[in-house]
Amino acid sequence: MSLKTTVKIKAMTKTLLLIDGNSLAFRAFYAMYNQLDRMVAHTGLHTNALVAFNNFFDQVVEKMNPDYALVAWDAGKGATTFRAKIFDDYKGDRQTTPPELSEQFPYLRKMVDLHGIHSYELPGFEADDIIGTYSKLAEKAGLKTTIITGDRDLTQLVTDNVSVNVTKKGVTELDRYTPKFLAEKWGGITPSQVIEMKSLTGDTSDHYPGVTKVGLKTAIKLLNEFGSLDGIYQHIDSMKTSKLKENLLNDKESAYRAHELATIRTDAPVELEMKELINQPINFQELIPFYEELDFKVQLAKIHSMQKAGMVGQDQEEEKNVQVTELKAANLDHLSEIKNYLTVYFQTDSDNYHTAKISAFVVGNENDGYFASRDLELLNSSVVRKLFKGDLPKYVFNAKELIVLLNRLGLQINNLDFDFLLVSYLLDTTDNDNQLATLANRFNVFLESDAEVYGSGVKFKIPENNETLFSHMANKASTISKLHDPSMKKLSDHQQAELYRQIELPLSKVLASMEINGIKLDQAELKKLGQEFDQRIFELEKQIYEEAGQEFNINSPKQLADLLFAHMKIPPIKKTKTGYSTAANVLEELAEKYPFVGLILQYRQLAKLNSTYVKGLLEVVNPDDSKIHTRYLQTLTQTGRLSSVDPNMQNIPDRDEEGKRIRKAFVPSHEGWEIFGSDYSQIELRVLAHVTGDENLKKAFESGEDIHAATARSIFGLSTDQKITFDQRRRAKAVNFGIVYGISDFGLAQRLGTSRIEGKEIIQTYFHEFPKVKNWIDSIIALAHKQGYVETIAQRRRYLPDIHSKNFNLRSFAERTATNTPIQGSAADIIKIAMIKMQQALDDNHLKAKMLLQVHDELIFEAPKQEIDILEELVPKVMDSAVKLNVPLRVEAHHGVNWYDEK
Structure with missing residues (x-):
């Protein structure tokens, strides 16, 4: 026979692919187990096993392109099979299938079906037996068979015409077992000896014993010497007296029972004929909505690319x-x-x-x-x-x-x-x-x-x-x-x-x-400030070098850490993967004891102001009108708040004096005009009072008392005539905003610099004084668990895919988000409504004033001086009435010759 003829005959040999469905499903699930809480469809269905299984089809099955294919599934639990009648405790210690995997099984089977492959199960038998039977039927029919499984037991089916691919990593990396590979892998044993080996070792995964203290090496040694289980017991009398011989004799019944359990049936009463296993084309028409249900965006895009390339048919409308x-x-x-x-x-x-x-x-x-x-x-x-x-x-x-x-x-x-x-x-x-x-x-x-x-x-x-x-x-x-x-x-x-x-x-x-x-930028003013910052940075740099006794790169975290913790012997506070931390919070804590560290903080602050704001703003100012034209991103944040880019005008500093001076460079566009600002006071806490309906919280706002002072009185048990200290108000403020953001007792303790026990007591006291706040938090979290999302007062939705996560940290974060979003998102709704109504009011009153910026809860305008009195009355009136809450909104207005000098 010529080589050409031989190749032709091989090419004509048809192929059968047999897949161990349950084994691959479990492998797929645990291959992407670390992604379990991230891979969740919009319906709440976990999809990690489905993703891995789909990758298996794309990367393995598609390349094989078999003529016939079958995915075999277990008909039920071990108790329903013939093996359970042999051994009551067969698979008895197997853990219950995780519910996150159980919910995926129907979709896994549908995925198989849509890929054109037949699924099959047989009551009383396992998937192994279905595979074993069809592998023998295929061999008799002259087919080449490939079995894919995660279970090495199936290697007993290996012949010259049957190979068994066992998953090595995940479900796409496989070891291909042939008679030769099997012998190399397991010390020269043959496929039929796999059963004998399992008879001696037993199987922990299927929960049946073999012979006590006989492991893989001992089993292979015995089989190489005696050939089979029968051979071992036929020659047992000739063995030297040993613990092994004693165990073999004591566990003979167990060994033969294991032999029966380990043997894969090749004569199961399967009903499908081979012609019914023909590998069908992928059903793309139904696969598309299936992928949509699972949120498989990458796969949908792949199908679209195939459609464009003419590899897949598409609807007439899509073809046009x-x-x-x-x-x-x-x-x-x-x-x-x-x-x-x-x-x-x-x-x-x-x-x-x-x-x-x-x-x-x-x-x-x-x-x-x-x-x-x-x-x-x-x-x-x-x-x-x-x-x-x-x-x-x-x-x-x-x-x-x-x-x-x-x-x-x-x-x-x-x-x-x-x-x-x-x-x-x-x-x-x-x-x-x-x-x-x-x-x-x-x-x-x-x-x-x-x-x-x-x-x-x-x-x-x-x-x-x-x-x-x-x-x-x-x-x-x-x-x-x-x-x-x-x-x-x-x-x-x-x-x-x-x-x-x-x-x-x-x-x-x-x-x-x-x-x-x-908004117009006074470039000369900003350049002047930049020159001042340059000089102060130079002086700080010189002072730092003098006190350090050496020059180093102040901007290098590694060099700074070496100087502080190695050279200057300052005790480090926090260690990271790359060394000791020099983060801002670490340096702030060290600065309380080491004045030198305070110099580093001053240097960092001025250097950031100079590079980010002075130089940064000068680089983006429009040369034609000397104005900054930011872009507001309306579709970025999940709470509904606006973001600002190119440049970010919402990050212009407003707390420290050096940062505030940046605002001095923002001026009106015309002579005789002023900058006018108005901002909501404590809007998020007012929204909290509105949504919870808590009488004590509402009373604090209705009385006009400072909300943090009112909270301090409540949680520290102070009477109305007792003076509230600065520290008490500070702590109350931390509690107020901590509640809004769903803070834990540990988080509050860190923020206040106190013990966790005291943090817990403060939160408990707060909820005792404001009971409806706690009731609302519990109810909104329960609602989030029920429907998978929460809404603001304007019905803005935020979906929470991690709300059902088994991971405590992910679930806890989702619950905190469920608490915060209706508050922060509703505050965003209010200021957006205020902006719309404010623009309408400016137009209706035919004012020259222009609304320029939105910075968190503040609106910035420019206006002629003669319109300032009008704005002082109009702006608060419009903003106060933007949304009707069950507590009053309060707006504070201010104006000046620039953004810094607003008063």
Whole structure:
């Protein structure tokens, strides 16, 4: 027979794959056990075993591409099999299957089915017996068989035509057992001797004994000498008297019973014929919604890529390419035919839309098609201006960005109706990366990301080819259009439509206006401050070197640690993996005893102020108007609070004197104007009083007494005529905010510098004085456990995937989050509503004043001096009435020639 003929015959040999379902399921579960509390679908189903099992299909099964395949499952617990009749305690000490795995079994079987592989179980028999039987049937039929399992018992089935792949690590790294490999692995024994070996050693996992004190090495030695269990006992009289011989004689019955238990049946009464095990194609049509239910985003994206490559069929609607026409002056009239709604998308080359280059735009809808162009002059045409200002509902992704971009071009847009970025954020605040492609995946709408088309980075490389650019932009616009109905329906189902239409969407327009206005930076003042900081940093550096007796890199934690703890012999407080810690909290504690450490802290503070704020702000000021134009991120935080970037205006220091001086450089845009500020007083604690309804807490706010002083009186048992010390108020303040953030007795003790017992007593006293606070905390945590999320007063949701975690730390954090979110999130709702109403009030009163910044619970304006008196009355009135709570809101106003001098 020629080599060519031999190869041909081998290629024609059909293959059978047999998978030990239960064994692989347990392996999969524990392979990703450390991810158990993280891998939870939106339904609450744990998915760690499903993820690992799916990886097994992708990385192992798919590559094998067998002709026939079967996953064998145990029909039930050990007590239901024939082996239990042989030995009552068979598998008797096995732990109960973890409930987190049990809940995944139905989905594991469905996964098998959707991958085109038959599942099979046989009452009275184990998966091993099903596998053993089909391996013999396949061998008789001339098939090559591969068995995959986590159980080495199945290596007894190995022949020249049957290999057994045993999991080595996880479920994707395997050892392939052949007769040769088996002999090398286990001292020359044959597959049939695997049964004899188990007869002698027993099996701890299946809970049946063999011969006392006979381990693997002894068993192999006996089998190499006598061949089998029968051979051993036929020659037992010729053995030398020893403890081994005594154990063999005493445990003969146990050994033969183990032999029977270890033997895998190859004649089980299986009912499926081989033709019924034909490996079927993957059912992608049903696999997609299955993956959606499990939140398998990576797998969904993979299927989408396969669809695009023509490797997988797709629905007719998905196959249809989005039609895009290049917009030119000659075909502008086509835009006047657009009806129902208008989707608008602008492409820029970076995320900072205040400075990014506007590369192109696309407009249109699903019915009338899409039109794209790089020619921004076309936007000034009467047709486009009329379209943008018209009453057609506008569908967009990031309304605030679009408003700013259009403003840069001297354009306006009306009736912004659907902002998918805002809608998707409200539906789920977790894993929100603000990318259209990622967010669209949640609705089974797939789109190539910008990174795939343009490349990743701070600035994108926009394709020069119009066809590539316009096609991708049209796909984006089409995606936004398609997402309107399903996402808005889901928003209504969540009772969040009002939150979107009354708060988030109007707020985006207010924020856009604030960003466009910006706040003026007195660059000369800031440079002057920077020079002063430079001089003080130089002097501090010189003093530090003198007292240290050497020069070193003050900014190097390692060199600083060597100096403090090795050279200067200062006792270290905390050790990390890289050495002794020089973190701020450590240095602050050391500074109380060692003045030299105080110099280091001063140096660090000034160096940070100088680099982050003085130099940092000067680098980002707009040279055209000398203003800072921050970007407010409306869809980042899980509580609903706004974030500020490029630069972060919410982090401008306001506590220490040096930091406050940074604010002196922020000034009004015009001569004769002032900076006006107003902020809510203790808004989170007022929200706490509102949601809990606690009479004592409400009384403190209604009386107008300082809330921390009132709390101090309650928890320290002080009468109304007793004076409250600074330390008592400080401790009460720590308790108040600790309660809001779900602090523990240990956490409070650390914050107060006291014992854990005293921390616990203070919390217990607080809950005794304010009993409804404790009742509310217990009820909100219970509600979070029941529904998996909590809401603010405006029905903003925060999902808590770790609320059912078995990990105490993760579950405890989720419970603290459940307590804090309705408080902090409701405070965010209130200030957002206040911003919307405040802008409306400025417009209604035809004031020149501009709202410039939102910094936590404070609003910053600029206004002509003659409007200050009006603002002092108007702003608190509007902010006080933003939301009706059952305790009064209190707003404090102040103004001055700059942000620092507000009084």
